[in-house]
Amino acid sequence: MELNRQLIWKLTVIGLILLVLWRVISEPDTISRVLQYTFQLLTPVIMGIAIALLLNTVLSYMEERFSLKRYQGLLIVYVTFIGLLVISAVTLFPRIYSSVASLIEELPFYIRQLDGFVGQLNAFLQDYNETIAQTLDFKRFEERYSGWVETAVLSSVSYVSSFTMTLINFLIGIVISIYLLKDKEVFARMFKRLLYALFPVATAKTTIDIFQEMDYIFKRYIIGKSLDCLIIGVMAVIGLLIIRAPYALLLGVIIGILNFIPYVGPLLGMIPAFIITYFYDPFTAVLVLVFIFLLQQFDGLWLGPKILGDSVGITPFWVITSIIIGGSLFGLVGMFISVPVTAMIQVILSRLIDYRLSRKNLNELL
Known part of the structure; x- marks a missing residue:
């Protein structure tokens, strides 16, 4: 009887997986729509x-x-x-x-x-x-x-x-x-009890360690990046006022907010500032372009590393890739959260790879 129940359970899980795969293959936009709806909800x-x-x-x-x-x-x-x-x-x-x-x-x-x-x-x-x-x-x-x-x-x-x-x-x-x-202690205790009840002790401990590491990465990145964007936004407003660019406050706020998106954000902030200023005075627009470029270089080469350090630990390739995927799925919000989410996924994959390599005694070789 127990064997039949296990067989029925396995067949049910396999059937659900096949159903999801068929749905995804027949309608490629299904995952995107489901994720967007879930995210909105x-x-x-x-x-x-x-x-x-x-x-x-x-x-x-x-x-x-x-x-x-x-x-x-x-x-x-x-x-x-x-x-x-x-x-x-x-x-x-x-x-x-x-x-x-x-x-x-x-x-x-x-x-x-x-x-x-x-x-x-x-x-x-x-x-x-x-x-x-x-x-x-x-x-x-x-x-x-x-x-x-x-x-x-x-x-x-x-x-x-x-x-x-x-x-x-x-x-x-x-x-x-x-x-x-x-009630944070209550939620933490419930989460630990659930993990220890469902998984072996070693797996539960590893899972708790992973969540603690992800929590540390998320807080460090969000707080550090927010401070970085605030400083850049204030500097942008002051610089644009000195240059006498139109809508200095609005453009400075846009530059500061978009600076939250690594690599792509500075370019997105530079474009509207240049276009709006160009129609007033082309020479001032050039000054604005040069000023924002220098400001972003200052942020990328000194201020950002000084505040954030290696807070997420992912390469520029994966940063840009995550921004593209996040933007295509969830728009501007997806671009904002893509980097810390990717960093969290990297923590999980890194732990999983280390575990699998240790099982094969390949850690020292690789």
Whole structure:
């Protein structure tokens, strides 16, 4: 009877695996859709876990340093955390909103400027190569792109809706993080009991060690990168104000946020800053381009390594690959979280490879 039950269980698992494989092969986008839906559904929980991981270090330090009770530490940490968010929103958001509104109002000006530039390019091509000019066909540019303003307005409405949903998820995430930190010892004990109940003792210990290492990598990377982006954002705002670039605050915030994405982020921040400034003054745009390039070199060669060190321990190839995969699956959010997630996966694979090699007595040879 016991043998029949085991056979039925194995056949059921194999059947489910084959069903999933068939689904993936017949509809290649299935995994992407399932992952996106799962990610959207669990966004508040993921945010809550992330906030709890970030604030847990501060909470633990305050409890040990000042002998605070749990509710006292939670009150101080969250009042400070929410207070900093409110102060940032009150001081920065109105100015950023004003810059965005002004930018949308001046969009027709940009279109006319771009139309003039394309006209000059068309005339240049006609003078030097009639065939290329006919192939590119830049005529009637303004008619072709006359719907840009309407598209920009619709995109703005979409962004406002997305921002509202993100804000709601963030608020729910804060509530979840409070309960996680309040009973963190309970959750840790439940997790350990579950591991020891399901797996051999050695496997359970190794799993706990892996999670502790991933927790260390995640906190070190997120906190260090946040500090790095804050410094770069402030330096960008100050530099752009000195250069007298338009929308210095908005562009500085964009540069600071996108700097969170390694390698790709600095380029993404450089492009809008150059384009927006170019329509006002090409010479200033060149100064902006040179300034941002030097700022990113300073960050990549000195500031970033000084703050982060080798916090994730993965090569640039895997960093770029993870950013591409994360961006294709989850958009901009996927690009932000791809590096720490890849670092965590690397920890698991590294432990698994070491274990398998040790079983074969190949660690010393490899």
